[in-house]
Amino acid sequence: MDIGRVVGSIWATKKDDNMNGQKLLVLKMLLERGKEKPELVVAADIIGAGVGDLVLVVRGGAARYAVHNPNCPIDAAIVGIVDSIEVEDND
Amino acid sequence: MDIGRVVGSIWATKKDDNMNGQKLLVLKMLLERGKEKPELVVAADIIGAGVGDLVLVVRGGAARYAVHNPNCPIDAAIVGIVDSIEVEDND
Amino acid sequence: MDIGRVVGSIWATKKDDNMNGQKLLVLKMLLERGKEKPELVVAADIIGAGVGDLVLVVRGGAARYAVHNPNCPIDAAIVGIVDSIEVEDND
Amino acid sequence: MDIGRVVGSIWATKKDDNMNGQKLLVLKMLLERGKEKPELVVAADIIGAGVGDLVLVVRGGAARYAVHNPNCPIDAAIVGIVDSIEVEDND
Amino acid sequence: MDIGRVVGSIWATKKDDNMNGQKLLVLKMLLERGKEKPELVVAADIIGAGVGDLVLVVRGGAARYAVHNPNCPIDAAIVGIVDSIEVEDND
Numbered sequence: 001m002d003i004g005r006v007v008g009s010i011w012a013t014k015k016d017d018n019m020n021g022q023k024l025l026v027l028k029m030l031l032e033r034g035k036e037k038p039e040l041v042v043a044a045d046i047i048g049a050g051v052g053d054l055v056l057v058v059r060g061g062a063a064r065y066a067v068h069n070p071n072c073p074i075d076a077a078i079v080g081i082v083d084s085i086e087v088e089d090n091d
Numbered sequence: 092m093d094i095g096r097v098v099g100s101i102w103a104t105k106k107d108d109n110m111n112g113q114k115l116l117v118l119k120m121l122l123e124r125g126k127e128k129p130e131l132v133v134a135a136d137i138i139g140a141g142v143g144d145l146v147l148v149v150r151g152g153a154a155r156y157a158v159h160n161p162n163c164p165i166d167a168a169i170v171g172i173v174d175s176i177e178v179e180d181n182d
Numbered sequence: 183m184d185i186g187r188v189v190g191s192i193w194a195t196k197k198d199d200n201m202n203g204q205k206l207l208v209l210k211m212l213l214e215r216g217k218e219k220p221e222l223v224v225a226a227d228i229i230g231a232g233v234g235d236l237v238l239v240v241r242g243g244a245a246r247y248a249v250h251n252p253n254c255p256i257d258a259a260i261v262g263i264v265d266s267i268e269v270e271d272n273d
Numbered sequence: 274m275d276i277g278r279v280v281g282s283i284w285a286t287k288k289d290d291n292m293n294g295q296k297l298l299v300l301k302m303l304l305e306r307g308k309e310k311p312e313l314v315v316a317a318d319i320i321g322a323g324v325g326d327l328v329l330v331v332r333g334g335a336a337r338y339a340v341h342n343p344n345c346p347i348d349a350a351i352v353g354i355v356d357s358i359e360v361e362d363n364d
Numbered sequence: 365m366d367i368g369r370v371v372g373s374i375w376a377t378k379k380d381d382n383m384n385g386q387k388l389l390v391l392k393m394l395l396e397r398g399k400e401k402p403e404l405v406v407a408a409d410i411i412g413a414g415v416g417d418l419v420l421v422v423r424g425g426a427a428r429y430a431v432h433n434p435n436c437p438i439d440a441a442i443v444g445i446v447d448s449i450e451v452e453d454n455d
Contacts, residue, residue: 001297001315001349003283008178010094012147012171014138016157019170024092024147026178032311038123040178042092042147047287051179056285056297056315058348061152061334066289066346073157073170075149076092079292079346080285087281087299087313088324099269101185103238103262105229107248110261115183115238117269129214131269133183133238142270152243164248164261166240167183190451192367194420194444196411198430201443206365206420208451220396222451224365224420233452243425255430255443257422258365274388274406274440276374305402320378329376329388329406331439334425339380339437352383352437353376360372360390360404361415 003030003082004057006049010042018072025049025078027057033087043076056080094121094173095148097140101133109163116140116169118148124178134167147171185212185264186239188231192224200254207231207260209239215269225258238262276303276355277330279322283315291345298322298351300330306360316349329353367394367446368421370413374406382436389413389442391421397451407440420444 004027012024022044028036041057044067049055055078064070066077095118103115113135119127132148135158140146146169155161157168186209194206205227210218223239226249231237237260246252248259277300285297295317301309314330317340322328328351337343339350368391376388386408392400405421408431413419419442428434430441 001347003313003315008176010147010176011174013174015147015171016138018156026176030313032313035311038126040094040121040123040176042094047289056283056288058346060348062337062346062348064153064156065291065337065344071156073149073153073168074092075151075153077346080288083284083286085281085283085299085313099267101238101267102265104265106238106262107229109247117267129217131185131212131214131267133185155244155247162247164240164244164259165183166242166244190449192420192449193447195447197420197444198411200429208449220399222367222394222396222449224367246426246429253429255422255426255441256365257424257426274438276404276406303404305404308402320380329374329379331437333439335428335437335439338382338428338435350437353379356375356377358372358374358390358404 001056001058001079004028004041004055005036006051006053006055008051016073018069022067041076043078044074045078047078047081049078049081054082056082092147092149092170095119095132095146096127097142097144097146099142107164109160113158132167134169135165136169138169138172140169140172145173147173183238183240183261186210186223186237187218188233188235188237190233198255200251204249223258225260226256227260229260229263231260231263236264238264274329274331274352277301277314277328278309279324279326279328281324289346291342295340314349316351317347318351320351320354322351322354327355329355365420365422365443368392368405368419369400370415370417370419372415380437382433386431405440407442408438409442411442411445413442413445418446420446
């Protein structure tokens with residue numbers, strides 16, 4: 001899984017029927033501690049994350065299991081809200 | 092999911108039978124707000140997107156669910172037309 | 183899907199039994215119009231592409247559907263020969 | 274598979290029910306011998322790895338097989354603790 | 365598929381039960397002709413490749429089909445030993 005930060009929301013009225021009711025959040029993924037990649041990633045959320053939260057993001061086929069709907073055409077989902085990260089890094 | 096912009100169309104007469112009737116659009120993916128990656132990505136579309144639209148793009152196995160044909164050999168599909176993106180970004 | 187150009191062929195006598203009879207072509211993927219990535223990609227082809235052709239390439243699990251053999255251990259396949267690309271690009 | 278080094282742990286109280294009980298470790302992936310990529314990757318572990326261990330990491334759908342729970346929404350798992358690597362490299 | 369060169373072996377005593385008996389080789393992937401990416405990739409091999417061999421590598425879900433064990437938690441496998449590559453490249 002990757003670590004991202006919720007930075008906003010996205011709206012799409014015309015969309016796949018299986019995506020109706022899906023809450024979609026806009027994320028920036030962590031590049032390293034204190035830095036983020038510039039790309040905006042859109043992930044489905046059923047955990048209840050909000051703007052500013054640090055979140056665990058799953059990509060690929062596993063995202064469909066995260067929303068408990070194997071027919072939902074998504075490839076990224078939030079699977080946890082990060083409470084804390086403890087990294088022992090001595091480089 | 093990633094965010095892309097529809098920039099054109101592509102035609103392929105000789106193709107896999109399962110792709111017949113699939114509308115294929117050419118996209119550029121957003122690198123960050125106001126910038127796009129140079130690569131051209133081809134995605135299937137059953138939502139009705141057109142040139143200039145900002146779209147939500149799903150990659151990998153989920154794309155087959157987006158066209159409701161699990162045998163269709165595609166790895167990218169448009170799953171929504173973006174109405175608006177709201178990003179709270181204070182870096 | 184991505185767009186590539188067929189640049190050659192590859193031979194492998196010792197290979198997985200499920201790959202016997204598979205025609206394998208060597209591709210370079212388009213970086214942007216007029217530029218190609220340096221990496222050589224190997225894709226299965228049942229469409230009938232040849233050296234010089236611009237082709238639509240599918241990656242990942244969908245490639246197995248492209249060769250109509252879900253047990254074939256491939257992750258890239260040619261699904262169409264590109265006739266034309268029309269890109270409206272005003273940057 | 275890729276080779277990573279365990280650098281820490283991560284806690285997420287609010288998470289997908291299928292992730293309850295999963296031990297999650299934070300990794301840095303090897304770029305080349307003696308160098309690591311800056312990104313932090315989060316992987317599930319049922320092997321018993323600890324901080325400092327060099328580990329084999331599997332990505333994508335295979336990660337769900339590594340935790341023996343095909344419904345677990347994860348995309349990275351530790352599948353082995355590396356004892357030794359022997360590389361004959363003469364460039 | 366990608367093209368790699370076998371550069372060594374890796375040992376992991378503590379590992380997933382489904383990986384017992386799997387021969388694991390360490391590869392460097394070709395960046396372009398004559399150049400290799402620095403990353404070490406670990407792939408399962410049932411073809412019989414050895415150090416120095418140029419090999420065809422499959423990534424993702426297809427790797428499990430290459431070892432004929434759909435429960436094996438691997439994401440890279442050698443599916444062929446390359447005899448020759450013929451590239452017509454006139455840039």
